[in-house]
Amino acid sequence: MKQYKITVIGLGLIGGSMAxxxxxxxxxxxxxGVEADPVNAAAALKIGLxxxxxxxxxxxxxxxxxxxxxxxxxAVRMLPEILDRIGSEKQDSGMKRHMTVIDVCSTKSALVRSxxxxxxxxxxxxxxxxxxxxxxxxxxxxxxxxxGKACVICDGEKSGKxxxxxVENLYDVLNMRTIRMNAINxxxxxxxVSHISHVTSFALALTVLKKERSDRHIFDLASGGFSSxxxxxxxxxxxxxxxxxxxxxxxxxxxxxxMDEMKAFxxxxxxxxGDGIRGLIGEANRIKRIIK
Amino acid sequence: MKQYKITVIGLGLIGGSMAxxxxxxxxxxxxxGVEADPVNAAAALKIGLxxxxxxxxxxxxxxxxxxxxxxxxxAVRMLPEILDRIGSEKQDSGMKRHMTVIDVCSTKSALVRSxxxxxxxxxxxxxxxxxxxxxxxxxxxxxxxxxGKACVICDGEKSGKxxxxxVENLYDVLNMRTIRMNAINxxxxxxxVSHISHVTSFALALTVLKKERSDRHIFDLASGGFSSxxxxxxxxxxxxxxxxxxxxxxxxxxxxxxMDEMKAFxxxxxxxxGDGIRGLIGEANRIKRIIK
Numbered sequence: 001m002k003q004y005k006i007t008v009i010g011l012g013l014i015g016g017s018m019a020x021x022x023x024x025x026x027x028x029x030x031x032x033g034v035e036a037d038p039v040n041a042a043a044a045l046k047i048g049l050x051x052x053x054x055x056x057x058x059x060x061x062x063x064x065x066x067x068x069x070x071x072x073x074x075a076v077r078m079l080p081e082i083l084d085r086i087g088s089e090k091q092d093s094g095m096k097r098h099m100t101v102i103d104v105c106s107t108k109s110a111l112v113r114s115x116x117x118x119x120x121x122x123x124x125x126x127x128x129x130x131x132x133x134x135x136x137x138x139x140x141x142x143x144x145x146x147x148g149k150a151c152v153i154c155d156g157e158k159s160g161k162x163x164x165x166x167v168e169n170l171y172d173v174l175n176m177r178t179i180r181m182n183a184i185n186x187x188x189x190x191x192x193v194s195h196i197s198h199v200t201s202f203a204l205a206l207t208v209l210k211k212e213r214s215d216r217h218i219f220d221l222a223s224g225g226f227s228s229x230x231x232x233x234x235x236x237x238x239x240x241x242x243x244x245x246x247x248x249x250x251x252x253x254x255x256x257x258x259m260d261e262m263k264a265f266x267x268x269x270x271x272x273x274g275d276g277i278r279g280l281i282g283e284a285n286r287i288k289r290i291i292k
Numbered sequence: 293m294k295q296y297k298i299t300v301i302g303l304g305l306i307g308g309s310m311a312x313x314x315x316x317x318x319x320x321x322x323x324x325g326v327e328a329d330p331v332n333a334a335a336a337l338k339i340g341l342x343x344x345x346x347x348x349x350x351x352x353x354x355x356x357x358x359x360x361x362x363x364x365x366x367a368v369r370m371l372p373e374i375l376d377r378i379g380s381e382k383q384d385s386g387m388k389r390h391m392t393v394i395d396v397c398s399t400k401s402a403l404v405r406s407x408x409x410x411x412x413x414x415x416x417x418x419x420x421x422x423x424x425x426x427x428x429x430x431x432x433x434x435x436x437x438x439x440g441k442a443c444v445i446c447d448g449e450k451s452g453k454x455x456x457x458x459v460e461n462l463y464d465v466l467n468m469r470t471i472r473m474n475a476i477n478x479x480x481x482x483x484x485v486s487h488i489s490h491v492t493s494f495a496l497a498l499t500v501l502k503k504e505r506s507d508r509h510i511f512d513l514a515s516g517g518f519s520s521x522x523x524x525x526x527x528x529x530x531x532x533x534x535x536x537x538x539x540x541x542x543x544x545x546x547x548x549x550x551m552d553e554m555k556a557f558x559x560x561x562x563x564x565x566g567d568g569i570r571g572l573i574g575e576a577n578r579i580k581r582i583i584k
Contacts, residue, residue, distance in 0.1 A: 008508060037553070043384065048449055049347055051526075087442055089382065100353065126318055130513060130515040131515060131516065132515065132517065133516070134517070136515050139579050142461075143373050149515065149516075150512050150513065150515075150546050152513070179512055179513075180307050185505060189504065189509050189513050190513065192499075192500055192503045192504045192508065192520055193500060193504060193510055193513040193514050194513065194514075194515060194517060194518055196424070196496065196499065196500075197332075197496060197517055197518045197521035197522065198517065199554070199557050200495075200554070201521055201576075202495055202553075202557065202572060202576040203492075203550060203553040203554045203557055203576075204488065204489060204492055204550065205485075205576040205577075205578070205579040206553040206556075206572065206576050207488065207546060207549050207550040207553050208484055208485060208488075208579070209576075209578055209579065210549060210553075211342055211484045211545075211546055211549055212484045214447065215581070215582050217481050217485065218485055218582045218583070219583070220442050221422060221444070221471075221481050221482065221485040221486065222485050222486075222582075222583055223422040223423060223424065223441065223442075223486060224423065224424070224425070224441075225426070225489055225523075225524050226485055226486055226489045226550065226583075227522070227583050227584075228520040228521070228523055228524070229489035229492065229493055229520070229521055229524060230489065230579055230583060231517075231520055231521070231583075232344070232517050232521060233576045233577065233579050234577060234579065234580045235573070235577075236572040236573075237569075237570045237574055237577070240569075240573055241477055241566050241569050241570050241573065242566075244561050244569055245564055245566055245569065247559070248561055248562070248564065252502055252558065252561060252562055253503075254499060255554065255557070255558050255561070256558075257502055257503055258495060258496065258554070259501040259551065259554060260556075261494075261495040261498040261499050261502075262491070262492070262495045262547065262550070262554070263551075264493055264498075265491050265494065265547070266544065266547050266548075269536050269537070269540055269543055269544060269547070270540070270544055272537055272540065274533050274534075274537055277529075277532075277537065278326065278529045278533050279529075280494060280498065281494055281527070281529040281532055282298070282529055283498055284493075284494040284495075284497040284498050284499070284501075284525045285497075285525065285526060285527075285529070286497070286501055286525045287497040287500070287501065287510075287525050287526065289507070290510045290511050290514075291510070291514055291518075291519050291522060291523075292387060292519075
């Protein structure tokens with residue numbers, strides 16, 4: 001297998017987990033890591049997520065592939081900078097190197113728009129590996145996290161053929177199946193199937209914390225059902241604030257549908273309409289056929 | 293250890309799982325099962341959940357302990373009948389036997405009210421073992437399901453001392469920690485910490501099924517986060533219709549708070565108020581300190 005020198009910018013849950021498996025499974029001959037937070041950087045080195053820490057300024061030196069694994073707000077700022085630097089290096093070096101840059105963010109439209117007309121647009125591949133946990137930071141990184149999950153590759157026709165091949169190869173090593181979709185559709189579907197469940201989970205946590213004054217009662221009475229429903233409410237604001245703001249219109253649309261469904265439930269319960277409740281539950285149960 | 297002959301009425305997830313572990317762990321010398329659905333009854337015998345099937349009419353013959361594990365709508369109808377039969381048998385036999393009856397339903401007020409002034413009220417112990425999965429039926433039953441979870445015992449002062457001891461012993465064998473609470477408080481806390489998360493999950497499933505026309509997209513794009521949040525939407529209408537109608541007032545109250553929280557999120561997202569979203573997420577994150 002061809003081996004790559006890779007640089008991971010952002011050594012959190014996603015970046016750290018990719019670093020571990022890409023090295024362990026032989027895709028990467030060497031992993032360099034960029035991490036702005038000094039505690040996280042020290043931990044990532046100590047845990048052994050990367051071979052070497054580098055500064056953001058020097059992160060393109062002697063590397064074949066850059067993985068941008070920072071929150072999407074920062075990614076939108078960094079991606080054009082990185083392509084700029086690839087462009088100027090290409091000029092200096094007579095285009096000897098074919099560096100590839102990917103991001104792994106949960107919203108894609110703003111990112112692809114940020115480099116739409118960039119002369120080095122072909123070096124960038126927009127990807128969303130759909131895996132994770134509610135935890136964050138280098139200590140949350142783990143091997144095998146991506147195995148068997150799906151990864152969306154957006155607007156692939158705008159990336160260079162060799163860059164796409166490298167990225168297909170990378171996700172193959174992570175045991176992910178890749179799905180092609182344009183960035184606008186991705187953001188719409190992601191709002192329906194992923195982002196909304198974070199919002200409902202945050203709202204559930206806020207509700208329980210407000211209604212249930214006793215932490216002890218929550219701890220005692222929370223069965224597995226509640227824990228799994230509220231699990232995503234542990235998710236990190238640094239990651240989710242930019243997702244919810246960037247994907248605003250899709251998320252508002254799906255929140256409105258959701259509020260209508262909640263209201264239908266409320267009305268059926270308020271009027272003691274057992275058949276109505278049964279109909280709604282029966283309809284909701286259809287999810288069984290789709291989600292294991 | 294003292295051994296009991298027990299009868300489980302309703303061989304679904306909860307009744308079946310109790311039957312298995314109470315026999316396996318030596319609490320029950322013999323387990324009889326009552327199951328109205330012929331397919332479920334045959335399956336329960338074949339799987340080996342119970343030693344013997346009996347009819348509802350004969351379910352009190354030669355038994356020490358009856359576990360009422362049917363949906364709460366049926367339980368409210370059956371419980372007074374069972375206490376009636378215990379009463380007439382006591383008269384016939386000169387009170388030789390001290391039978392105990394428990395239910396395992398998720399709402400308690402209607403049940404305890406249904407036998408409030410019953411002459412055999414002391415033979416009944418109102419319990420809610422807070423464990424389960426989103427699956428139902430005898431095939432969903434499993435050993436170990438209750439281990440380490442909490443069980444609420446309601447209005448214990450109205451049960452006979454020996455009945456309470458039997459039930460404490462039973463839940464001890466199931467490795468549950470018992471919590472005492474009155475039925476009214478139980479139903480309020482259960483609405484906050486358990487019932488609401490089923491409603492939000494049903495509404496989430498309805499939303500996704502409505503917005504996302506393609507089953508394939510749901511399957512492909514649903515990451516672990518969505519699956520865990522929507523998991524409870526697979527729950528059974530037979531169980532949940534009576535819970536939601538019996539616990540109506542508490543559930544409406546918590547739905548209203550929940551809708552307010554959703555609205556706060558919607559407003560912050562709509563106005564692009566990053567700090568507002570960050571504040572809400574930070575507040576929701578407090579659940580981390582309580583739920584592991």
